Amino acid sequence: MSTTVAENERREIVTEKLDEVVIRFAGDSGDGMQMTGTQFTNTSALLGNDLSTLPDFPAEIRAPAGTLPGVSAFQVRIADYDIHTPGDAPDVLVAMNPAALKKELRDLKPNGIVIVNTDEFNQRNFARAGYASNPLEDGSLSRFRVFQVALTTMTRRTLEGSGLDNKSMDRCKNMFALGMCYWLFSRPMENTIKYLEKQFARKPQIAEANVKVLKAGWNFCDITELFHHRYEIPAATLEPGLYRNITGNTALALGLIAASRRSGLSLFLGAYPITPASDVLHELSQYKNYGVTTFQAEDEIAAVCSAVGASFGGALGVTVSSGPGIALKAEAMGLAVMTELPLIVCDIQRGGPSTGLPTKTEQADLLQVMFGRNSESPIPVLAPSSPKDCFDIALEATRIATRYMTPVVVLSDGYIANGSEPWKLPQVEDLPDLRVEFHTEAEGFRPYARNPETLSRPWAIPGTPGLEHRIGGLEKENVTGNVSYDPVNHENMVHLRAEKVARIAEDIPNVQVFGDLEGELLVLGWGSTAGAVTGAVNSARQQGLSVSRAHLRHLNPFPKNLGEVLARYDKVLVPEMNLGQLALLLRARYLKDILSLTKVKGLPFTRQEILQKIQQILEPKHVH
Amino acid sequence: MSTTVAENERREIVTEKLDEVVIRFAGDSGDGMQMTGTQFTNTSALLGNDLSTLPDFPAEIRAPAGTLPGVSAFQVRIADYDIHTPGDAPDVLVAMNPAALKKELRDLKPNGIVIVNTDEFNQRNFARAGYASNPLEDGSLSRFRVFQVALTTMTRRTLEGSGLDNKSMDRCKNMFALGMCYWLFSRPMENTIKYLEKQFARKPQIAEANVKVLKAGWNFCDITELFHHRYEIPAATLEPGLYRNITGNTALALGLIAASRRSGLSLFLGAYPITPASDVLHELSQYKNYGVTTFQAEDEIAAVCSAVGASFGGALGVTVSSGPGIALKAEAMGLAVMTELPLIVCDIQRGGPSTGLPTKTEQADLLQVMFGRNSESPIPVLAPSSPKDCFDIALEATRIATRYMTPVVVLSDGYIANGSEPWKLPQVEDLPDLRVEFHTEAEGFRPYARNPETLSRPWAIPGTPGLEHRIGGLEKENVTGNVSYDPVNHENMVHLRAEKVARIAEDIPNVQVFGDLEGELLVLGWGSTAGAVTGAVNSARQQGLSVSRAHLRHLNPFPKNLGEVLARYDKVLVPEMNLGQLALLLRARYLKDILSLTKVKGLPFTRQEILQKIQQILEPKHVH
Amino acid sequence: MSIETQTPTLTKKDFQTDQEVRWCPGCGDYAILSAVQQVFPELGVPREKFVVVSGIGCSSRFPYYMNTFGFHSIHGRAPAVATGLKLARPELEVWIATGDGDAMSIGGNHLIHTLRRNVGVKILMFNNRIYGLTKGQYSPTSELGKKTKSTPVGSVDYPFNPLSLAIGAGATFVARSVDIFQQHLRDTLRRAAEHKGTAYVEIYQNCNIFNDKAFTYMTEKDTKDEGVLYLEHGKPLVFGKDKDKGIRMQGTEMEVIRFEDGFGPDDCLVWNESLDNPATAFLAAQLLPPHFPTALGVFRNVVMPSYEERVVEQIHQETGRLGVGKLEDLLKAGDTWTVPEQSLVS
Amino acid sequence: MSIETQTPTLTKKDFQTDQEVRWCPGCGDYAILSAVQQVFPELGVPREKFVVVSGIGCSSRFPYYMNTFGFHSIHGRAPAVATGLKLARPELEVWIATGDGDAMSIGGNHLIHTLRRNVGVKILMFNNRIYGLTKGQYSPTSELGKKTKSTPVGSVDYPFNPLSLAIGAGATFVARSVDIFQQHLRDTLRRAAEHKGTAYVEIYQNCNIFNDKAFTYMTEKDTKDEGVLYLEHGKPLVFGKDKDKGIRMQGTEMEVIRFEDGFGPDDCLVWNESLDNPATAFLAAQLLPPHFPTALGVFRNVVMPSYEERVVEQIHQETGRLGVGKLEDLLKAGDTWTVPEQSLVS
């Protein structure tokens, strides 16, 4: 009869349309929250929502169960319009245990939905999470809509007789939560069912169990009185085309392969694992049939040196790491500067200094990659603005590295690297043509003769008859490339190397302003702040504030028109996840007083934080 | 009768008084020019002259004899007044072979004296030096006073019957040249004779031969008509006291020992050899009876890490290197920042980038030591202004490192490191009291509790009962020092580490202006440019130009009054041996348009170069 | 005062910290931690004299769980940090906790140089044949063909034999044990503690998340007796469930003999861990599957002055020869001259 | 075209550059340069296929004097640079010139990992037991007690045995020769050239400026026959002026036997360089003064697939299995969806 009850009930269930919703799944490292969030994301993507995600996991593989350091979270924002960030504050929090509730609740919107697994709400776990009393009873959640579900119990009940042991059964409970969310936000289960069957192809029993629990979660909502509302988030009106959801690290890997194909160079990655950069190595190691060679070196120094050696040999030499590893690559990057070889160094920034906060995001390596080498050692620096932009940045980095015979740094960060967004697949033929020509003419060959336009030297690779020559880290005589300690030549070479990089400004797009061509305030973003800046400035403009925005993808050299653009605004605000590193470069270069909004919390900016700062600047009176 | 001839002659010899003279000894790497110059220097020092020296030797141990790359030179300037540089252009050039003449002649003053060893002037050597014709005959030296002496022949003749083989005899010929110079500039030979007897104590035959040749050189001038003038450079009126001539690297080593004694900390040096820093290791390794431990590590990383380990153990941990080695130390320097341990990192800068010009000087590591580490990793930076200042800088670095529990960088350079000047010995009791107290109180001990004034944490060393605690590279919770990934704590710590370094500004002397307290132009020097800046500004002021000077020893943080000082001048000129690194920091910090005078030739500034720039700025019309 | 100087009798609890242990449930690191915490109190060393230094890795979290002085340094550099500490403070008991990646990959150079110099530190190398903390890439001790995150179709690297490398580098004490062989592990740790120079101990450690069951062939009840050979000084190399097999020299190599073929213990090589010539230890380091059981125990144990001993000795000698240096003399050294009150022109 | 592809017969001159050789007169590096310039033309490899990679040091100036492609990289990193180059271009002949400091001190980690992986490069390690270029500090191969600029009262470091280290790291080809033994050196270089994996050749080299006469005991006429033992595959280990001494196994170690005591060549160990088990090579690596003559020749030479072979093979396998990847497919991989021209609200 429960069905009929349900049927009656169902009539009462109201379905609301929302333009967007932010959900955060939080639990123990072992609870599979990353997978749960990813499934919800992919399903929503297939429904045509625009979306943005923010995973957040602990530095330890698995901190003790039930503790705060052990909490792993995944936030996803889905919308029916074009969004740029994973959202400031969740509307819904799924908390698999007290620790997850404690750690993640603070961000939840007032009157937001909390789904908790009551089976985990016991004294032992309160203690572990640092709760004096049961939060479900002490009224501390009164500001929210709390839904208490015995997820574990329900899961076990669902799997009774499945022959699985309790441990294995409990591993499925995240699917129960997912099923509930699918019901709540009107998402189909097919995609996830397909995934589970593929994922556990070799363990059909497990696959079946997960599917069963997923459906159970859905049905549970369908037949109980738990929720009186359901929600729908219509598809976004995205540009027509073929889409996939992609993380920054995957986009970077794919971009490098695309660059290799478009340049005709075979791709060589020398890397040493480090969070959050390892996934680029993992990703690329799967594409051997694309002629990709991945070399897991003994350390970061060997990694970058092997890439330099590969570049000398005529490959597209790439190395990827994060802050501490980049520090170790400094000397070899200087060698690439002196030998004027193409090299791509990807720095997926994380919290520091030193080992710091390995799984948290930060943008504090800008000055390191600009200046972290002995003597005058200029290197172009690029920064992707979002997960999908990592694909395009890889192509641009390759273009600059090969055209100017120089190492290039790509500054990504943990937020972009692990975050994801829908990516409209480009047409291969629309990708830039990066074809490279090695030097082959022996007649009159000079290793350091320069292209008058780019100032780059010829790329003359071993195996080419008549081009035998020697390069190295000692100062070179211009044109001949012989070792030279001549004072005048040295000064000339120092200026040539600097000029070569400076000239790239002629060859990159001007910085674009969105908003007014002049005015009170320009918010200038770089790297992963793009989304939050866009969101904040859009809102501010809707509020009628005179604020415009611009974004820097090229940090060295700066776009040609940057100085003149900055000059057109009374004030310039640069939000960055450091203590003002881009601001320092801008102040030194343009002598303009740059306002800094800094955040060094291991977390990306929220739209709100930037919006408030804008308001503070433009209408200080209103801010108390 | 030659004596009587000589006597008659001698009446004709005029002795002129000079206020200063600049001599450059140049020859093959094997010709002992460094030793010759050093002897002339020390003898002049004992006569009470003020002096300044500039050695310049090739990167190769011994390039092929007779070639340009093989030329080794030593310039010394002696004066009867207070001087600051080794002199722009030599008055006298001693050229032991054509290559030396070719390479060094360009700097010689018009009508300057050239003494050449004619025995080496043959076709083979012309070819090696790249002379088309014999420069002694083709009139190319007409602008100079050339004295042709068959040094080798004379030397062999002097040593006839000494039983030495020709090779050994020829090794003495530099003493013949030295003897001549001693005569020419009225210097006594005793000091050098003493030196030779000590140096070759175990080879009396060699000692005797050298002394013989030295005297022969002296007598040769005394009895021939070669010179019609002799010169005297009276003693300078230096501050009374006990003096010695000292190079920067020696002064740095002695300063570190003094710092260890004054702080009560045992000195630990972890180092890996590299030009031009190795001498600090060599020097300190001789003072085991001062309780100094020197550890030649397997590489620079181990060197700095061992110093960090020693500091953790309560020693004064020091590491020394040059640019390429400093790049390798970056990650470990970040560890010292995070663990807040005292550490002194000495960077004896050389030409770069990469391996660059190992034996040439440069100041281009400023931005590397400021920013060459992952994330926000602030470190105080000091730079000595002259060879003797390296002694005081070592004490100041120790004071800051131990008082603020922080790594400190000392930026010396090849010019200061190998150059020398007279140093008035300080009274030990006048040296700063650097006594350090380790934390011993177990009661309420917190590894990251902070001194409210300095923000430094306690130095609690292993072996102290009750203070057992763990430190490391992961972000620390303030006060407790436990690992913490908390966003708010992280931001707080990033600011605390920055603030701790910034506050040092309260604790260092204000920058002093020499000249007018305000005016048209301020020339701001740092590091080894001090001498040339002083000389140039003094001359400019004598010419009645409105220019003042100041010097920075503390580069991070800047002295408290710097901004206000800069503001008092219409223009500020910063000469530096890089492309404008200090200028960049000043522009960013004070938004003042800094004029840069850059020189990246592997050579120090001359007084003249800076003077010209000053004139150009202040009276452009006069400069064509 | 006296309270501080006399050594109170310590217990395992004294070496436990208030920090939650953050290893995965079931990780072999727990067993190693427990063994170390049991052995330290037995060494008669006051707790404050212990320092545990580590690099980065799951294994390198070790210091946080030891209530001694501890330094969780940077990846691969623990031996360098420890060398500086030991030279500055020779009286301290310096132990290093490191992993196969930390010690053998990025830290390989510091490791071999520490062994060469014979610095008086104890190195515990947790060998789980995987990079644990970075979530499962192969390491320099992973077997050829291993499928990991960074080698989806199998690794093409030949692994190191960690003991061969250590012996080749000149190690004076080399041993191997296993996380769950608690008794043997504790004995091995005690032996290491007694050694004056560098003690290098490889500990097979199970990473149940990324490389589970790597060592089961020698830990499972049914296979372990055949799979393990214990090196015991002065005893013949005999092994097998029924002690029915042994090792003897055959020419320049070792070979397995079966007693069923008429051999007996007397035919087996009598183990000697203290030979000056490292060749014998190296021979034993080759005792590994598939052709041999895995040798456990002490492979090499020779007495040579430690690095810090020689350093200190030299400082004493020089001080004896020249006397304790006086700063005044140091400054005055070399050619000096006096500028009188009223310096006259010569 | 054809001119480029067919290999012209080359001579020593073809491998000399126009750069002045900047070593000290009398430096052993000249002899090594000459030997290499004589051997390269014999290898039947077109000149443009040779690449000489080096680090920093006097020895590392080597590439400037070889008229091939050359890379004078940074201190200690030559093996890493060469590995990348060899992986990117397996068909090239990659040789490394390095010194005892470059290879064994700062470069130690790259060296042992290159040997472990068996990358197909030839490593010539110029061992002069000193840092030459930086003007005379002791190196990791300097003998204990050596007085140098950085050790005025003698070094306290035990030196590496470079061959023990290489064998311990898993080297597949290990040899030793001497700068002035030109014939032997050339033969050794040819053997190295033939080897497919990493060939590690230690070359004793005299630095007549900072460590003169380091090897005279084995180079001087009167002492050398007693001081040197030549390892020759398949031949008994006999040495001495009158070939009256030999080496045999005694238990687990080698010992010297004198024929005057009634022994003969038949009692001597017959040398076998190609045993899988590295123990024999390690035993021979211990043949050094004072107790033994210095062994020269090939210590180990076993055939194993080189690193680049395995890498290339894997790429071929995967390409065979999956076909040459198409960029389109790569981009499309994973879950995709289409946003139609006029996206409708579900």
Ligand SMILES: Cc1ncc(C[n+]2csc(CCOP(=O)(O)OP(=O)(O)O)c2C)c(N)n1
């Ligand atoms: C300079 C640097 N490079 C890389 C890393 C990333 N990293 C941390 S631990 C580790 C490997 C750990 O493996 P292992 O030493 O075997 O320790 P385990 O986790 O297996 O115990 C790596 C690559 C780092 N933290 N620092």
Ligand SMILES: Cc1ncc(C[n+]2csc(CCOP(=O)(O)OP(=O)(O)O)c2C)c(N)n1
């Ligand atoms: C990163 C770095 N550290 C140190 C140096 C200084 N350096 C150059 S060569 C060298 C040692 C050379 O010794 P070795 O490898 O034995 O070569 P040799 O000169 O004896 O042939 C050192 C320490 C450097 N150039 N770069």
Ligand code: SF4
């Ligand atoms: S990942 Fe492996 S090694 Fe690390 S804690 Fe977990 S089980 Fe232990």
Ligand code: SF4
């Ligand atoms: S210093 Fe020694 S190794 Fe270097 S070139 Fe001179 S002799 Fe040769």
Ligand SMILES: [Mg+2]
């Ligand atoms: Mg491991």
Ligand SMILES: [Mg+2]
């Ligand atoms: Mg050497």
